[in-house]
Amino acid sequence: MRRRVAGRRPPEAGPRPSWWRNAVFYQVYVRSFADSDADGVGDLEGIVSRLGYLELLGVDALWLTPFYRSPMADHGYDVADPRDVDPMFGTLGDFDVLLTEAHKRGIKVTVDVVPNHTSNQHAWFKSAMAAAPGSPERERYVFRDGRGPDGAEPPNNWVSVFGGPAWTQVPDGQWYLHLFAPQQPDLNWADAEVRYDLERTLRFWLERGVDGFRIDVAHGMAKPPALPDMDVSTAGFGGDTVDDPRFDNDGVHEIHQMIRKVLDEHPGTMAVGEIWVNDEERLARYLRPDELHLAFNFRLVLTHFDADAMRTSIERSLAVPRAAGAPATWTLSNHDVWRTASRYGGGPAGVRRARAMALVELALPGAVYLYNGEELGLENVELPPGAMQDPRARTQGPEFSRDAARVPMPWDGDLPPFGFSRNPRTWLPMPAAWADLTVERQLEDDGSTLTLYRRAVELRKSHPAFRVGDELEWYGAPAGCFAFRRGKDGLICALNTSASSIALPPGELLLSSSPLVDGRLPPDATAWLV
Structure with a gap:
């Protein structure tokens, strides 16, 4: 008889409603949320303490960022064992407690x-490094012979997203592909064992009771068999051009169909993809009925603070899920980009x-993803190069480091580490200037950014004005x-990005991001009315 794992979902008579269609997700960057054991790094027990x-x-x-066993070359996105918890973050038992306690509070x-x-x-x-070229062990990854008479040149001209060549040579002369850091070798998705192992990982966490997955680099994985050269001048993260052979290969959709089949065995679970693809038609393919439930839309992240540009981004963003019959998915920030206030x-x-943009985002139909600390109005932190741990800082320079947006959360008190840890030496240093931005301070302030978020989320969930349909009338x-x-x-929802205050449309004011001035909406502000 199989034991019942803590947090496992009981059998159901039929599929649950799609709880994610209009859900507000909260990204917990696990390293930076709450530290329970005073090592200066956030962990699972810390998350439980802040539920x-x-x-x-x-x-x-x-949405929890990776907490699996890892040497932490890329803060956990270099996974050594996807079915275990790294001791830095706790144990599988700690994860079961987190699931149980979150579910008790109605949080997926x-x-x-x-x-x-x-x-x-x-x-x-x-095993691949110990095996010979052409061996089954190497077939799990993308190993190739080099070019040139002695194989001393990489197999093609692909570059890494983190800078430099996307290939590293091993002692026997072959090269392996890594679209990110050299410590992150790409898997070969033409290999059946690779596919089976992901199925095993998905089922492992689903049986423990998780409610879904965020698929990292969901537009990656599949590679064209011939591995043709790329146009290096347009190198990005796959969204800048439809001709980048590193990303958005048609074969990726078979992988998402496999993922969906596993999820369909567990009613009420979902998957969202990190998909940096700007072409609407190609992006919509990921949302077909047998693929992902949600796909991150990064247009708002990439759009400057201008009403016309934002309107265009919103309209183009809505066209994708509408064509696919899926919900929209909105976000303004995450652990890979500058914090919104700094942008x-x-x-x-x-x-x-x-x-102002928080109210625009939360007014839109579909799912919303918030990044921890955005609700406090946190900005990027200027870090000394010696404190940076992001591999991009080492390969591309300190100005490309993502650590500026990953500094730990300030909870309470007047001095760092502001209740994040009992250890003043946190994994990234916290600025003393955050004393006025702690959760404790903002909870007591009626005009704080945290209070604005709380009111906006509550209205979004409770007010009938949000339940009248998904179409927008401009x-x-x-x-x-x-x-x-x-x-x-x-x-x-009215947004003012101009330099002058404006009259509002007729209606009763529900909420505004800044106080009205003589009944008018000031610059850099948004208002909700009914």
Whole structure:
């Protein structure tokens, strides 16, 4: 008789409703959320200790970044064992407790999976390095002979997303592919064992009770068999051109169909893909009924603070899920990009604009992903190069480091580490200037960014103006502004990115990101009306 794992979902008579269609997800960057054991690094038990806060914030689900066994060359995205917890973060028992306690509070839990590559410390890669060219062990990865008379040149001209060549030569002369760091060798998805192992990983976490997955590099994995050269001048993360052979290969859809089949065996579970593909037609393919449930839309992340540009991004973004019959998926930030307030100029103006865009995002139909710390109005932190741990800082330079947006959460107190840890030496240093931005301080402040988020999430979940449909009706608006209504009689959202205050559309004010001035919406502000 099989034991019942803590948090496992009981059998159901039929499929659950699609809870994720309009859910507010909260990304927990595990290293930076809460530290329970005073090593300066966040962990699973720390998350459990802050579940009351997440319940108060009103989020529907969590997305946990990788907490699996890893040598941490890329902060856990170099996975050595995808079916175990790294001791840095706790144990499988700690994960079961987290699942149980989150579910008690009505909060779903989704976890990252990293199917494009493994760590170079994974048992498979160690076996591949010990085996001969052409062996089954090497077939799990992308090994090739080099070019040139002596094979001293890489097999093609592909570059790594982190900078430099995407190939590393091994002592016997062959080369292996890594689209990211050399410590992250790409898997060969033409190999049946690779496919089976991902199925095994998905079922392992589903049987423990997880509610879904975020698929890392979901537009990667499949590679064209001939591995043709790329146009290096257009190198990005796959979304800049449809001709980048490193990403968005048609074979990737078979992998997502396999993932969907596994999820369909567990009603009420879902998957969202990290897909940096800007072409609407190609992006919509990932949302076909037998593939992903959600696909991250990064247009808002890539759009500057301008109403016309934002409106265009929103309209183009809605066209993709509408064509596929799936919900939209919105986000303004994550652990890989600058914090929203910093992208919008930093300082008081950047925070005002970030608050305004939070209301725009939460007014839109579909799922929303919030990144931990955005609800506090946190900005990037200027870190000394010696403190940076992101591999991009080493390969591309400190200005490309993502660590500026990964500094730990400030919870309470007047001095670092602000309740994140009992250890003042946190894995990234915390600025003393965050004393006014702690959760404790903002919970007591009626005008704080945290209070704005709490009110917005509560209204989104409870007010009937959000339940009238997914179509947007656009109003005429002054230059530098827009206004839309959800459905026929739903919420009105007005954004002002101009330099002057504007009159609001008719309606009763529900919420505004900045106080009105003589009844008018000031610059860098958003209002909700009904």
